[in-house]
Amino acid sequence: MIINIGGIKNSLIAAFYLMLSSLSFASHAEFRPDLLPWSNDEGEQVLTDSIAGDVRIVSLFYTDCPNTCNLTIEKFKQLEKVFQNRGISANFILMSLDPKNDTPAALNAYRIERGLVSKNWYFLTSTEPQVATVAKQLGYQFTRLDDHVFHRMKIFIIDSQGNIVDVVKMSTDVERLSILSEKK
Amino acid sequence: MLKKIVFAALVSSSLPSTATTLWESDDTLRNVNLIGFAHIDVAQFDSLPEQQNTQIDDGFQEARVALHLSSRLSSRITTFIEAELTVTEDNTSDSLERWVVKYDIDNNSQISAGRYHAPVGYWNQYYHHGRWLQISKDRPVQSDFGLGFVPAHYVGVMYERKIRTESLTIDLDIGLGQGREADLIIPDFSSPVTVKGKEAFVAQINVTPNKNRKLNYGGSTWVGDLKSSDGSTFEEQVFTAHFRYSGITGDFLAEASAVKHDSQDARGNTSNYGAYLQYSHRLSVMEGRLRPYVRLDYLDIDEDDYVFAGLQSQDRQTLGIRYDVTDNSAIKFEIRHDDLKDDDLSIESIHGQFSAFF
Numbered sequence A: 001m002i003i004n005i006g007g008i009k010n011s012l013i014a015a016f017y018l019m020l021s022s023l024s025f026a027s028h029a030e031f032r033p034d035l036l037p038w039s040n041d042e043g044e045q046v047l048t049d050s051i052a053g054d055v056r057i058v059s060l061f062y063t064d065c066p067n068t069c070n071l072t073i074e075k076f077k078q079l080e081k082v083f084q085n086r087g088i089s090a091n092f093i094l095m096s097l098d099p100k101n102d103t104p105a106a107l108n109a110y111r112i113e114r115g116l117v118s119k120n121w122y123f124l125t126s127t128e129p130q131v132a133t134v135a136k137q138l139g140y141q142f143t144r145l146d147d148h149v150f151h152r153m154k155i156f157i158i159d160s161q162g163n164i165v166d167v168v169k170m171s172t173d174v175e176r177l178s179i180l181s182e183k184k
Numbered sequence B: 001m002l003k004k005i006v007f008a009a010l011v012s013s014s015l016p017s018t019a020t021t022l023w024e025s026d027d028t029l030r031n032v033n034l035i036g037f038a039h040i041d042v043a044q045f046d047s048l049p050e051q052q053n054t055q056i057d058d059g060f061q062e063a064r065v066a067l068h069l070s071s072r073l074s075s076r077i078t079t080f081i082e083a084e085l086t087v088t089e090d091n092t093s094d095s096l097e098r099w100v101v102k103y104d105i106d107n108n109s110q111i112s113a114g115r116y117h118a119p120v121g122y123w124n125q126y127y128h129h130g131r132w133l134q135i136s137k138d139r140p141v142q143s144d145f146g147l148g149f150v151p152a153h154y155v156g157v158m159y160e161r162k163i164r165t166e167s168l169t170i171d172l173d174i175g176l177g178q179g180r181e182a183d184l185i186i187p188d189f190s191s192p193v194t195v196k197g198k199e200a201f202v203a204q205i206n207v208t209p210n211k212n213r214k215l216n217y218g219g220s221t222w223v224g225d226l227k228s229s230d231g232s233t234f235e236e237q238v239f240t241a242h243f244r245y246s247g248i249t250g251d252f253l254a255e256a257s258a259v260k261h262d263s264q265d266a267r268g269n270t271s272n273y274g275a276y277l278q279y280s281h282r283l284s285v286m287e288g289r290l291r292p293y294v295r296l297d298y299l300d301i302d303e304d305d306y307v308f309a310g311l312q313s314q315d316r317q318t319l320g321i322r323y324d325v326t327d328n329s330a331i332k333f334e335i336r337h338d339d340l341k342d343d344d345l346s347i348e349s350i351h352g353q354f355s356a357f358f
Helices: A005-028 A068-086 A104-113 A128-138 A178-182 B002-013 B122-126
Strands: A055-061 A090-096 A121-124 A142-145 A148-151 A155-159 A164-168 B032-045 B059-072 B077-088 B092-106 B109-117 B153-164 B168-177 B184-186 B193-209 B215-228 B233-246 B250-263 B269-281 B290-300 B314-326 B329-340 B345-357
Touching: A055 A068, A055 A128, A068 A090, A068 A155, A090 A128, A104 A121, A142 B032, A142 B059, A164 A178, B122 B193, B122 B215, B122 B233, B122 B250, B153 B193
Parallel strands: A055 A090, A090 A121
Antiparallel strands: A055 A155, A142 A148, A155 A164, B032 B059, B032 B345, B059 B077, B077 B092, B092 B109, B109 B153, B153 B168, B168 B193, B184 B193, B193 B215, B215 B233, B233 B250, B250 B269, B269 B290, B290 B314, B314 B329, B329 B345
């Protein structure tokens, strides 16, 4: 019997890389957006890690968005009702895709105009590199063209450990989220 | 006159800028972003004008796919390309709609060169990326690319600047280029006469109050020279003004434009006017996906205008509804009433469109 030592060595190396890549994949499924503190709509510095609760509902948006973000806000409201009805404490975090225009004052005006005044709703802004990094972390794709930011609706349900446990899209039935069955 | 305007533009562009830092992450280098827009149009008319610039008929109108490709070539240089493929009942055409190379001077100012959609009027500037973006099915009459009332395309250089004061955000575009492309055709008994621009200056300003970003107002101007294929020359001046209020549910947009042609020979001076009012309302039912809208269009063409001899005065009333099927696709349905003044013809029509980005 001929034992191919080189083959075993290569297999071990391959297995090691697979393990590393799976670890790397796991880290992508986590929500760790605090490279720098974020600014909330009152101009205060906020770390998302400090926003506690059973779950965090997170998405990216911008205040000048003419279409998709209005639908995202409607989905957030549906999620708020669902979590309230189940007695699950949830915090709602909207991070700006357009930090140049979405100053804390602009975010505050947006929040007040829409009557989203609950303290568990957070409107955050930062810098373009930090937003790009968070989007990459979440697998959230967007493209800037002049004054527009083209993107789809994608809402992330984050558990208390920072793990992404559900992704809500426009067609998602919010009553059927996996985290709701876990919390029963 | 052009020289004075260019001098004023250069003085303006030399004003100090406030921002200094640029986004220079390595992640942004050499990346390529691709986004596509597509729409398909259908329509049914109760009658059609005998003379018209574009052949229209009942049923399928057109299908179009536009690909937008942007890439950051270096930390300060980006390029943007828009290529279109349009299919109509009788024809298939492709075009390089835009190709722009842009250099970021700083975070708030850029200089670029290439082929643009002319920044004349709010609609041309805000809605030029695709039909999905705009609420209505089509452009307003005064901004219709096929009609050519205001210049559609522009080849040249452009300086863009965002000025932020405590109370206002001001977007300023200043450009100098070759002027109108041959998008105007003057009907003639023997052979059509085409009109082409020689050079043009364009400037646009958009103002947004920082405390109320729902409001936007501003205007644009275009000054250029025109020469027709039969040897006549004109100076063309275009002025536009707009006002928009974009609330959570209600969206109101009004825009007006004036196009003046001063003949350098004996064809006289003429003035033409266009305007539209549009209001849309997002209904609270069906997750906010339904948006009825209404638009009133007005176009007044001077009968003695040689350059616009192929156009005619018209009024249009549009009543429509948009339904967002998904977060990247929409269906629009419209009923329209057109009054074509020269033809003394009223046209009732219904229109449908599916539009998407991907």
